[in-house]
Amino acid sequence: MLITFEGIDGSGKSTQAKKLYQYLESLGYKTSLYRDPGSTPLAEKIRELILSFETDPTTELLLFETARSSLMWERVLPDLKEGKIVILDRFIDSTTAYQGYGREINLGTVSILNHIAIRGRKPDLTFLINIPLELALERVGGGRTRFERGEYLRKVRDAYLLVASQEKDRIVVIDGARDEEEVFSQVIDCLRERLGLNL
Ligand SMILES: Nc1ncnc2c1ncn2[C@@H]1O[C@H](COP(=O)(O)OP(=O)(O)OP(=O)(O)O)[C@@H](O)[C@H]1O
Ligand SMILES: [Mg+2]
Numbered sequence: 001m002l003i004t005f006e007g008i009d010g011s012g013k014s015t016q017a018k019k020l021y022q023y024l025e026s027l028g029y030k031t032s033l034y035r036d037p038g039s040t041p042l043a044e045k046i047r048e049l050i051l052s053f054e055t056d057p058t059t060e061l062l063l064f065e066t067a068r069s070s071l072m073w074e075r076v077l078p079d080l081k082e083g084k085i086v087i088l089d090r091f092i093d094s095t096t097a098y099q100g101y102g103r104e105i106n107l108g109t110v111s112i113l114n115h116i117a118i119r120g121r122k123p124d125l126t127f128l129i130n131i132p133l134e135l136a137l138e139r140v141g142g143g144r145t146r147f148e149r150g151e152y153l154r155k156v157r158d159a160y161l162l163v164a165s166q167e168k169d170r171i172v173v174i175d176g177a178r179d180e181e182e183v184f185s186q187v188i189d190c191l192r193e194r195l196g197l198n199l
Contacts, residue, residue, distance in 0.1 A: 001195065002080060002121065004091040007129035008157050010139035012176045012183060016129060017089045019184050024085055027199070032079045035089040037067035040074045057103035061113065064095055068117040077121065092118060093126060093163055093171070101159030102152055125194055127187055128164045129176035133157055 003020070005013040014035070021033040037047040046067040050060065068091070079086050092114040100110040131139075133154050164171040172194070174186045191197045
């Protein structure tokens with residue numbers, strides 16, 4: 001089972017992904033937690049490159065997809081084959097929202113490259129942690145990197161909500177403005193309902 005966390009910077013993805021990982025492990029489920037981009041030696045190097053260079057949108061897109069391909073091939077697909085639950089901190093919807101809608105790359109191109117990188121294996125369930133833009137900027141300290149600038153992030157936030165409305169079967173919108181425990185209980189409730197996990 002493949003579960004992904006999505007949302008704008010500061011929305012609480014890493015916090016919730018880690019909580020879910022610890023919770024599932026404590027119940028005896030074999031679970032993995034990875035970040036995208038990252039989590040293989042190559043993908044971690046590419047992550048550093050993405051953060052060190054400001055490139056044109058297409059070069060950036062290809063770097064993200066190369067890192068994702070490495071993560072998928074070396075970690076995610078083998079783990080799924082072993083029957084593990086795999087949790088990802090960001091995945092394909094980040095690329096659609098940030099590079100597609102945010103940097104205005106053709107959405108068909110983004111979709112094809114996403115498809116190639118993940119070998120067609122879409123997430124079973126995606127949590128979109130939704131918070132107001134102002135709260136996100138407050139949490140990340142006003143915007144550290146080019147990905148976190150206000151107007152850009154507003155476009156990305158709107159894009160995420162649009163994508164979620166188009167893929168209701170896969171993407172669940174969670175209210176991330178509440179405290180950590182309340183957000184987590186929405187995640188658990190949803191896993192129980194949608195995937196029939198005995199949590
Ligand atoms: N529900 C919450 N209420 C208040 N603060 C929170 C909540 N969830 C996370 N935080 C805090 O907000 C900050 C950002 O959280 P986190 O790192 O989980 O977000 P993120 O979505 O992973 O961000 P990024 O995209 O930058 O990696 C952290 O300092 C975290 O402790
Ligand atoms: Mg994070």
